[in-house]
Amino acid sequence: MGGPLGAIIGRYPTAESGGGGGGSDGERGRGIVRKNRKCRDLVFLVIFIAFWVAMIVNSSFGFNQGNPLRLTYGLDYKGNICGNKHANPDLRALEVRYWLNPNQVYQSGLKSSQFTLADAKSICLMECPIPSEDGLNFICDYPEGGIHLSVDDWIDRNYDYFEFLTPDMRNSSLQLQGPCYPIVFPSVNVYWSCQFIARASNISLKHWLQMGGAAIEENMLIDKTIHRVINSPSAVLKRYVADIGKAWPVLIVCGGILPLFLSVIWLLMIRHFVAGMTWITVILFNALIISVTMFYYAKAGWIGHDAISVVIGESDPYVNISGREINHIRAVAVLMTIVMIVAFLSSIAIIRRILIATSVLKVAAKVIGEVQALIIFPILPYFILAIFYMFWLSAALHLFSSGQILKNDCNANCCSYDLKSTRVNCDSCCGYSIHYTPHIGISILFHLFGCYWATQFIIACSSTVIAGSVASYYWARNEISEIPFLPVFSSLKRLLRYSLGSVALGSLIVSIVEWVRFILESLRRRLKLADTSPESLMGKMTSSSSQCCLGCIDWTIKSANRNAYIMIAITGKGFCKASAIATGLIMNNILRIGKVNVIGDVILFLGKLCVSLFCALFAFLMLDTHKYKSAHNKVSSPLFPVLACWGLGYVVATLFFAVVEMSIDTIILSFCQDAEENQGTAQYAPPLLMETLDGPSEMQRLTQGS
DSSP, X not given: OOSOTHXXXXXOOOGGGTOSOOOOHHHHHHXXXXXXXXXXXXXXXXXXXXXXXXXXXXXXXXXXXXXXGGGTSOBOTTSOBTTOTTSSSOOTTOOEEEEXXXXXXXXXXXXXXXXXXXXXXXXXXXSOOOOOSSSOOEEEOOOOTTOOOOHHHHHHTTTOOGGGOOHHXXXXXXXXXXXXXXXXXOEEEETTEEEEOSOOOHHHHHHHHHTTOOOOOOOTHHHHHHHHHHTSHXXXXXXXXXXXXXXXXXXXXXXXXXXXXXXXXXXXXXXXXXXXXXXXXXXXXXXXXXXHHHHHHHHTTSSTTOOOOSBOSOOOXXXXXXXXXXXXXXXXXXXXXXXXXXXXXHHHHTXXXXXXXXXXXXXXXXXXHHSTHHHHTTHHHHHHHHHHHHHHXXXXXXXXTOOEEEEOOOOOOOOEEETTTTEEEOSOOOOEEEEOOHHXXXXXXXXXXXHHHHHHHHHHHHHHHHHHHHHHHHHTTTOGGGSOSSHHHHHHHHIIIIIHHHHHHHHHHHHHHHHHHHHHHHHHHHHHHHOOXXXXXXXXXXXXXXXXXXXXXXXXXXXXXXHHHHHHHHHOOOHHHHHHHHHHHHXXXXXXXXXXXXXXXXXXXXXXXXXXXXXXXXXHHHHTSGGGTSGGGOOXXXXXXXXXXXXXXXHXXXXXXXXXXXXXHHHHHHHHHHHHHTTTOXXXXXXXXXXXXXXXXXXXXXXXXX
16 A cells, blocks of 8 residues: 555554554654655656647637638628628628529539539628519629729618619629629528528519510529528538637626536535535436426427527518527437436435435535635636636637638539629639638647646646645644644645646546547447448447446546545655555445445535536526527527536536535545554544444444455
8 A cells, every 4th residue: 555644644643542653752743744745747747738838839720720700601702701891892791691693503402513502603791682572673793893882882772783784784684694683582591691482573583584584493492402501510510619609708607607606605505504405406406407408498499489590580480491400409308308307216216315425525514614725725726727718719719710711613614794804704603612621620629639638637636736635634633733824725835846747647547538438439420320221239239338338437537536636635646656545445445435425426416417507507598688599699509508508517516516525535535544554443533524434323334344
C-alpha cells in the first residue's frame, strides 16, 4: 500500500488514544505534513499545455475563415450570403433566398440532370413573394448596369422594374432568361428559403402565356426539389448549430445562472436540512422528468397545438410542410418516455435504501459545516468554465461555418441576361456552394474533443482540491486547530504546485475512453445504414453486449479516476500510483463501503439530474416565447438549445455536488485506511462518522469486513 497515510498527511495517534505509533512531540505537533511532495506526471502537463496551444490555433482558423450567417441563410447566384451587409449589393435586410426560374428548379430535380438547385439562379429578398390575384407580377434581378435604381427603390417597387426594360430585355425575360421573371407559384418562408408550392396561379399563368412567355413546368417535382435541399441532413445540422447561437441568452440564463443558483441552494439544504433532502431529491426528480417529457410531447404535436413549425412568419393553414426536426423531437419524446418509466421504477426500488443515503449525507454535511469554504470554492472553477465555454462556443460556430464559397462546375447549358454586359450570357450560369475540406471536419472533431478534455480537467482539479480539504479535516482528528487556515486554498496551492500533470493524465484517460465509445458507436450506425439486409438476432445481441461493456468500462474508469484524485490530494503521488492505492483500498474493504457508497452516489446523481432537468424545463419555457418563435431569432427546434442547457446544468451541478460527493468518498477512503493502519479501529474518524459506519444498526452489518 506504500506506507501508512497517517505519516503522510496527518500524525500517528498517541499512545494514550490507543494508537499503535506513539510518536514524538515533534511528530504530534507537526499536524498536516506537506513534505515529500514533488511534481508528478510532468510529461502530461506539457501535453496539456501543447494541446491548449493547438486549440487556440485551431480556433483562430475558425475565426478567420468562418461566418455564422452561413449556418442560417443561403447563397445567391453571385455567392453572397443573404443578410450580409458586406455583400455587393448590401443585403443586410434581404435574408430570404428565392429561386427566380421555376424551370431551372424543375430541371435540377430530374435524376438524369447534372444541374443542381445550387446552380439555379437565386437572389435574396425580404420576404417570399406570392402571385397577384388579378394580374401578373415580376421579380427582377438586382438593379445594376442600365437599370438606374438603388437597392432601396428596387425593394420599394417590390423588386419589379419590368416596365423599365428595353425590348431586348423584355424578350429575354419572356424566354425565362431574365432579368425579370414571372411570379406564378406561391411560396412560403421555410428556414429562410422560399419553398414553392406547386400549385400555379391560374390568373398569373394566363397573363404570362398571353404575353408570349415560355412554357412553365407545373410538376410537383418543383416543390419536392426545394424541400429535399432544405431538409437535407447537412442543412438540418447547420440549423441546429445556428440555434445554439441564436439562443445564447437562454444558454446564459438556463445553462449558467440558474444551475449556479440551484446548486448552491441544494448544498445549503444539505447542510441544514439533510434528513429530508433524499426524499425531496427523489420526488423532485420524478416530477421534473415527467414535466420535461410532457414538453417534448407538446413540441412533437402529440399534446395541444404547439408543435414546432418549419415556416417563418405567417402561412396558409391549409399548407402542411414538415421537416426532419419534428421527427427528431418525436424520437426524443419516445426516448424520454422510456427513461421516465425506468426512472419511476428505479425510484420505487431504492426507497428502502434512502435511510442509508441519509446517514452518509449527514457526514458530508458535518464536513461542510466545519470547512465552510467548501461551499464557496466551486464558484472559482465555475467562472473558469464559463469563460472557456463562451470562447469555445464562439469558435465552434465559426468552425462549423468555415468552408470556402466556390463556384460550381455544373457543365450545364443555361443562359441568363447580364445587366452589366447588356446581353444574354450562356458561359457562366453555374451557382456557388460552400465547400468543406476534410481538414475542417478534423478541426471540428478536435474542437469537440478539446471541450470534453478541458471540462474533465477543470472538474478533476476542483474535485482534487475538495478531496485535499476534506482529508485535512479527517486526519486532523477532529481538532480544528490542526487544520490549516483556509484548508481549501492550501489544497489548491498543493494542486497547482505538484499535481496538475496527474490531473491532466486522469482527465485525458476519461476523454479518450469516451471518444473511443463515440467513434465505435458512429461506425456501428454507419455499418447498420450501409447493410440493407435485416440484422440477425446474434448481431443485435453482439451490438448490445459491446455497448454495455463499453459503458461499464467507462463507468469503472470514471469511478477509479475519482478515487485516484482523492489519493493524489492525500499522498501527492502520481496518477498511476494513486490509482493503485485507491483500488487496493476499495478491494480490501468492498463489503464495508460498497452498498453505502453506491446508494449515496445514486442520490447525488439524481440531485444533478434535478438541477439539469430544471434547467431544461426553464429553457423550454424561455424558447416558447414569441422572441424565439418568429422572425430572426426563430429557432428551428428547441432540441439542441434544451440539450445544451441540460448539459451545462449538469456540468455546473457536478462542480458543486462534488463538494458532497468527494467529501463522502474521501471520508470513506480515509476511514478504511485508518482502520487498516490501526488493527480495524479507526483512530482519526470524527464521532459522527463512527456512529454512521460502526453504529448498532443495519449499517453495522454492511460495514463489517470479510
